[in-house]
Amino acid sequence: MKRAAVVGGSLTGLATGILLRKIGWEVDIFERSAQSLSDRGAGIVMQQETLELLRLCGAKGDGDVGVMLTYRKSLDANGSVVSSDRMPQLMTSWGLLYSWFKQSFPAEDYHLGHEFDSMRQGGSSVTAHFKGGMEIKADLLVAADGFRSSIRSLLLPEIQPEYAGYVAWRGVVPESDLSADVLKVFEDNFTFFRMAESHILCYLIPSETGNTDVGQRRLNWVWYWNLSEAELDPLLTDASGVRRGYAVPPGTLHPEQESKQRKIAERVLPPAFKELLRATKEPFVQAIMDLACPQLVFNRAILMGDASFVIRPHTAASTSKGIANAFTLVGELAGRQELSESLDHWQRSELNRGQRLMSYGQGLGRSQGR
Ligand SMILES: Cc1cc2nc3c(=O)[nH]c(=O)nc-3n(C[C@H](O)[C@H](O)[C@H](O)COP(=O)(O)OP(=O)(O)OC[C@H]3O[C@@H](n4cnc5c(N)ncnc54)[C@H](O)[C@@H]3O)c2cc1C
Secondary structure, eight states: OOEEEEEOOSHHHHHHHHHHHHTTOEEEEEOSOSSOOOOOSOEEEOOHHHHHHHHHTTOOSGGGTOEEEEEEEEEOTTSOEEEEEEEEEEEEEHHHHHHHHHHTSOGGGEETTOOEEEEEEOSSOEEEEETTSOEEEESEEEEOOOTTOHHHHHHOTTOOOEEEEEEEEEEEEEGGGSOHHHHHHHTTEEEEEEETTEEEEEEEEOOTTOOOSTTTOEEEEEEEEEOOHHHHHHHTBOTTSOBOSSEEOTTOSOHHHHHHHHHHHHHHSOHHHHHHHHTOSSOEEEEEEEEEOSOOEETTEEEOGGGTEEOOGGGOOHHHHHHHHHHHHHHHHHHOSOHHHHHHHHHHHHHHHHHHHHHHHHHHHHHTTO
């Protein structure tokens, strides 16, 4: 039996663990956080690979995993509908995916409070060392440790995320906090408002506990905003004066920064979006970054998910890319005898996928004035 050590217990790490077990591998997942990861307040547009994995985890109908919206709609500054097209789309949330994936992986092999520290490669094995002294020897070390991957920084120290020149302001509002008139605007729609060099969008997502019943859902909005690198510094400095890496989580924004953006909202957004922002108790912000690795396989260590490529959110594909990385990996491993040959094939296809999505996201950013 082959053994994998997966570093990072978020969506890519869990997807990899679940799928490797299905082809008979023994898998341990090591997550730095001491507590089970919590909902990041993020809505996620459902993509094919994500849905496929949810089905493997036992999800049945669409209602188990998301909110189905029928139309894609654009508003003008007064709130009038500029266009409305039938484009059914299932919307889900980070928290819902995490809870499905987590319950589909054995709890005894999911190790919280384990922070990767270093590794040693042998000819056909790799040994990972964790802070506190624990080590594990495996046939494969999977780096699913995200955008600021410590494994990537050991293997490719020259590869650093680059700021794309704009940020995403975000927020989530329970539908029960909004008036019937505002809800009517967003109900059954993926709604957009485009303005000069910016746009905001909104869609319904499941509740924090994954409930998709009417009355229990939440509205998730994302507002892209150009910002120079100099302006980024104060924005990413939180209420307690700490300069965050690239995102300021809900409840920790500096009040001055929050109120500045809220004033802009009052000036430029259509009425329903204004109401949505007013009802948002804890908006948050993340800088949009680009990152692409030229190599994913380093003997018995591989880079996956956000550790390998950071894809712009306009593609709505970062989560599904990590899951696709895992599907392709198990497809290659199941189909060949030689591990290094499988990894070579996998690398070729996943470099291609990453580069393709990266350019697509940058193109979408440019075409929307970002
Ligand atoms: C604020 C925010 C909003 C997002 N919104 C969307 C969205 O709307 N749509 C979408 O598709 N995607 C979104 N994403 C991206 C999406 O969450 C990721 O693409 C997806 O979770 C897959 O990422 P990942 O598992 O590769 O990495 P991550 O989710 O970043 O997970 C990496 C994990 O590795 C752990 N880790 C890090 N270092 C170590 C270490 N040394 N040892 C052990 N563990 C370690 C971290 O604690 C973390 O749990 C968002 C991400 C963020 C942060």
